[in-house]
Amino acid sequence: MSLSMTLAGLALRALPRAFRTPETVRRTAARRRRHSAPLSLRRLCRVHEETVAGFPVITLTPGKPSGRELIYLHGGAYVFPLREAHWWIISALIRRTGATVTVPLYGLAPWHSVAEALPFVDAVHQAVARRAPGGRVFVAGDSAGGGLALAHVMDRRDRGQSQPRSLFLFAPWVDCTMSNPGIAALERQDPMLDVPGLVYCARLWARGLPLDSWQVSPISGTLAGLAPVHLFQGGRDLLLPDAKRFALKAAAASLPVELEVAPAGFHVYVAATFTPEARSALDRVAGVINSVE
Structure with a gap:
């Protein structure tokens, strides 16, 4: 447990809790x-924004691209937009890999739902795959974005489409x-998340689909x-029990999976890129991406 991770967790406890109730979610x-x-x-990068299937897509191409492509799906419980912390993760990965990163800005609940997000993300994936030499495409996501990333690759598998080389999930909401x-x-250890607000967000996102x-x-x-799935989870995160359950189910299905838990880590601790725990996780991701020729 590093001092910087401990201090970051304490700082998070001082912030208003967005997920305490449905009302706090709406206000936030x-x-x-x-x-x-x-x-x-x-x-560091050339930043290009375009519209795909009616939604914005941001592509960041470094000055000396490595030829590897990463699709990144941001978190926010499906109701909050891309935040500064997401850029910290993306920037750290670009600096470590030289990958071109594509960020699909899927529509947020309550105005949009998973039924719209899946075909949109797939349209983005198809476009990225067309320009990727040798199919060097990776997918990553944090929190809700991690859940969407996982549903996305399941959707592609079911429709007989190619899989990315690897899937990186940072505290995914599975x-x-x-x-x-x-x-x-x-519940008492998590400095960020609360069950009532999360379930409220999930129902908005599902829009009539069963939550399960x-x-x-x-x-x-x-x-x-x-x-193959590489999963990074904090030990003080409400989503840890489901991450462990996912890893066990994946292994039982012969799906290559690695679960790395930072004991003092909070939700999406990899965004705290100044901590040794986050740097270690990001280095691990970069090692996997850079090993693909």
């Missing part, structure tokens, strides 16, 4: 706006029912035949 969502790529990242009995033991359907809670689906 009304105030939040999408963050543009910071100047430091614009100096079970939107929040029914795992192990969650209760972590694979599109909404991909842990409910069949895991065989997916890309």
Whole structure:
């Protein structure tokens, strides 16, 4: 446990809790706006924004691209937009890999749902795959974006389309029912998340689909035949019990899976790129990406 991770967790506890109730979710969502790529990242990359299937897509191409492509799906419980912390993760990965990163800005609930997101993300994936030499395409996502990333590759598998080389999941939201009995033991330790607000967000995102359907809670689906999964989870995160359950189910389905837990890590701790735990996780991701020729 590093001092910097401990201090970051304490700082998070001092912030208002967005997921305490449905009302706190609504109030917080009304105030939040999408963050543009910071100047430091614009100096590192050419930033291009276009529209695909009616939704924005941001592509960041470094000055000396490596030929590897990464599709990154941001978190935010499906109701909050891309934030500064997401750019920190993306920037760290570009600096370590030289990959071109494509960020699909899927529509947010309550105005949009998973039924719209899956075909949109697939359209983006197809476009990325067409320009990727040797199929060097990777997919990553944090929190809700991790859940969507997993549902996306399941959707591609079911339709007979190619899988990415690897899937990187940072504290993915794989079970939107929040029914795992192990969650209760972590409620006091988690400095960010609360069950009532998360379930409210999940219902908005599902828009009529059962919360335990694979599109909404991909842990409910069949895991065989997916890309290898690298999962990074904090030990003080409500989503840890479901991450462990996912890893066990994946292994039982003969899906290559690695689960790395940072004991003092909070939700999406990899965004705290100044901590040794986050750097270690990002280095691990970069090692996998850079090893593909």
